[in-house]
Amino acid sequence: MERTATAGPPDSPTPSGSPQPAAQVPQALDGMPQQRAGDAAPVDAGGEPARSARPAAGLRGLRPWRLLPSPTGTPFTFGYTALLAVTSLVARYADPAVVDALHQSSSTDVAHLVRAPLLVLPASALWIAGGVVSAYSLCFLLVLTALERRTGGLRTAGVFLFGHVLATLATEVPVGLAVLAGRLPGSSAHRLDYGISFGVAASLGALAGLLTPWLRWPLLLVFVALLVQDLTGFVDPMTSCGHLIAVGLGVATWPVIRRGRRARAAE
Template identity: 80%
Template sequence: MSGTPTEVPQVLDGLPQQRAWARGAIPGGARTKPVRAARPAAGLRGLCDPRGLRRLRALRPWRLLPGPTGTPFTFGYAALLAATSLVSRYADPAVVESLHQSSSTDVAHLLRAPLLVLPASALWIAGAVVSSYSLCFLLVLTALERRIGGLRTAGVFLFGHVLATLATEVPVGLAVLAGRLPGSSAHRLDYGISFGVAASLGALAGLLTPWLRWPLLAVFVGMLVQDLAAFADPMTSWGHLIAVGLGVVTWPVVRRWRQARLVAAAASETL
C-alpha cells in the first residue's frame, strides 16, 4: 500500500454524516468521528434560565407568610393582632369585656361613634389566635399584598370590613325601630376581622389562574353556606357572604392594580 491518504468514495458526499468523517480523514485510512459539544439536559437548561430561577425563587414557602420588607402592612397588622390577642388571653376578664364592648360595631355604637368603632372592631380576632380566620388572614393578605401592594390591600380589607358590617347592622337597626326585633338586638356584641378577610379572599381570587380561582371560591362559599344553613349566627354568616361578594366586585380594580405593579417592576429592572 502507498503512503498516500486513502481516497474517500465520492458517493459518500451525499451523506452529511459521512462527509464529516471524510473531512476528518487521516493518513492510513483511519477516520475520526467529529466531536460534538454535549448539550445540557432540558432540566438543567430550565434551571440555568433566569426565568426558571425566578420561578424557583417565587416558590419559596416562606413567601406565603408576611415579612417586614415584602409585606409591611400584613406584617404590622399581624403583630398588632397578636398583641390584642395576648391582651384577650391574659388581661383581666372585666377589662377585656369592656374593650370588646367599646369596640363593638353593634347598632348602638354605630349610631354614637361610627368612625371609632368601625376601625376598632378590626383590632380583635373573634376566637383569638385559634380562630381559622387567623391563618386565613396571614395567607390571604400576604398573597394579596405581594400582588397589589400594602396600601391597596388595606383598602380592600377596609372596604369589605366596613360595608359588610353596615350591610348586616343597618337592617338590624331598622328591624328594632319597626318593632320586629327587641331593643337588646341593638347592643349585640360584634367585632373581628372575618369580614375583611372574606373580602380580601374574594379579591385575591380574581388574581389567580382559573383552575385555582374557582375551586377556592367554591370551597370557601360552600363553607359559608353551611354555616348559614346551620343558623347558628345568621347575621354573621350573611355578612361573610356579602364580604366575599364585595371582594369579587373589586376584580376589575385589583387586576388593574396588579398590571400596573407588574409594569412598574419591569420598568425598574430595565433601569
C-alpha cells in the same frame, strides 16, 4: 429545494504516502439546533451520562417562607399581624373586666354605630373573635400575604377595609331599621359585634380573582359552601350573611386589583 449536508471525498494519499485530512464536514443540517461546546452532557467514570446534581427548576422555585408576611415584602400584613398579636395577648392575659370593656367599646352594634361610627368601625378590626387559634387568624395570614404580594399594600388595605366596613353596615343597618319598626327588641341594638372575619372574607374573594381559573373557582365554591352551611344551620345568621356579602364585595374588586397587579409587575 431543501439543502442537505454532504460529506467530502475520502482521504487521498499525499506524495509522501501520508493521508491528507478530509474536507471539513458541515456541523448539522439546516434548521437543526447545534449544541454549544460548553453544553456537553457530563459522563461518569464508566462513560455513562451522569445525573445532574442540580435540583429541578420547579423545586428551585419553591419558597415556602413567602406564604408568611415579612416587613419588607408585605409591610401592611406584617404590621397588622403584629398589632393583632398584641391585642390577642391583651385579650388572653388582661383582667376579664378590662377585656370586656374594650370589646364593648369596639363593638359595631347599632348603638355604637349611631354614636361613634368612625371610632368603632376601625376599632372592631383590632380583635380576633376566638383568639389567635381561630381559623380566621390562619386565613388572615395566608390570604392577606398572598394578596399583598400580588397587588401591593395599599390595595390590600383598601380591600380589607372595604369588605369590613360595608359588610358591617349591610348587616347592622337592617337590624337598626327593624328595631325602629318594632320587629326586633331594643336589645338587638346592643349586640356585641367585632372581629376581622368580614375583611378576611373580602380579601379571599379578591385574591381569587388573581388566581388561575382551576384554583379560583374551587376555592370560591368551597368557601361559599361553608358559609351557606353556617347560614342554613342558623348558628349566627347575621354574621353568616355578612360573610357572604363580604365575599361578593371582594369579587367586585377584581378589576381594580388586576390593574394593581399589572402595575406592580411593570415596576
